[in-house]
Amino acid sequence: MVENAKEQGKAEVWWSSEAEPRSREWFARPFDIPYRLERQADAEITAPSPAEGETLAIFPERLHQEILGIGTSMEESTVFNLARMSESKREEICRSLVDRERGAGFNLIRITLGTSDFTARAFYSYNDLEPGETDFELERFSIRKDIEYGIIDVLRRLRELQPELLFFASSWSPPAWMKTSGSLMRGQLKEGEQYTRTLAKYYRMAIQAYREQGIELYAITVQNEPLLEIDYPSCYMSPQRQTELIAALREELDEHGLRTKIWIFDHNFADAWAYVSPILNDAAGRAAADGIAFHDYDGEPTVMRELQCAYPDLSIHLTERSLWGVEAADRFVQYFRSGASSYNAWVTMLDSRIGTHQWVGTPDPTLIVQDAEAPERFWMTPEFYLTAQFSKFVPRGARRADSSPGSAETVTHVAFVNPDGTVVAVVVNRTDRPQPFRLLCEGRQIRAALPPKTAGTYRWRRAPADTD
Structure with missing residues (x-):
């Protein structure tokens, strides 16, 4: 002794x-x-x-x-700002994010399928058509813009620096021609099995296209914030519609030998029970779902524990929220104590003009800030270090x-x-x-x-x- x-x-x-x-x-x-x-x-x-x-x-x-990962997002706003820097400075930031010895040790990165509201570009999907056109065979599907804008290159480099890095993807909107609004903004997925199956095929093709670029997608959420319609890429999606969609997507993934997991919901704590239970109480929805994704803009994280108790075979994930100060660190404590297997911050780096983005409000400080007048210069906010208090010391596989x-x-x-x-x-x-x-x-x-x-x-x- x-x-x-x-x-x-x-x-x-x-x-x-x-x-x-x-x-x-x-x-x-x-x-x-x-x-x-x-x-x-x-x-x-x-x-x-x-x-x-x-x-x-x-x-x-x-x-x-078991902990899957802790990390941030690599949305197009961050990638655009990285592209304004020299290769050596980009490398410095990438290492600071994913290097476990010299950086924060992030090992889970969220990406967007097509644009989100945090982009410097015109909104786009992978199948944009002229008004009135349709493409149910998805013959004009392409992730070319993700390649041209440097998104793929940044993800590859992050993976090279951290071979254990995992990526999951979220869609902000189906292609406009599939929606009732005829736009990436607002609207819903049009009714009918043809649209459901085409959108499921679209997501499967996106997963395959990323794989062809050397990027495996560990998981996907089929609709970011499905209860929100707003003037940036968005799409209202009822629980019934999401059930139909994930069932069709599961068929697509299984048929093509893809192991990408499906995380449902991807919205706020306050609405979780009303949205999640109709999906998971449906046999097809339960069979298709692998996890439940949450955002923290309304409600309390204790609902994650409740839903984990109700559906113990599904993993729990906090996929979007950025907070500040020790209140943030305490909130991270609450996420994990409530059953979360992962946490991801939203938006990694804006510049000193609070750009470039197309969100409808004014963002709060990001993990990293770039000097808009001298793009080689950047600084970390306290939130970078406070998040690293978890990510640097809690690797994948921790319990x-x-x-x-x-x-x-x-x-x-x-x-x-x-x-x-x-x-x-x-x-x-x-x-x-x-x-x-x-x-x-x-x-x-x-x-x-x-x-x-x-x-x-x-x-x-x-x-x-x-x-x-």
């Missing part, structure tokens, strides 16, 4: 903190950040003893969901460990057990004062304290098995 603190080892410690959270002044200039994913002195692992502050109990033998939640008045946290046997705890101090706490795990204790408005990551080896 272990007798003293030295033999029981130490825990590695990193800190990141907020600065001017959500302020659009980040687009004008960088601010000082107290901690930027900075290594601190190791914390001693000792025998348990009384300690001041919150006690965070971790039970690594009680494991929950969330059962643990006590902590408190918003002290510290909150989430814990994981990694494939290499290390335990990782991400602890968040949202308060305006330093917070002492202790981590209790397998008969051992780590006493620590976090500065105000700071997130800390603690990583250590599990206790050796007792052979007495």
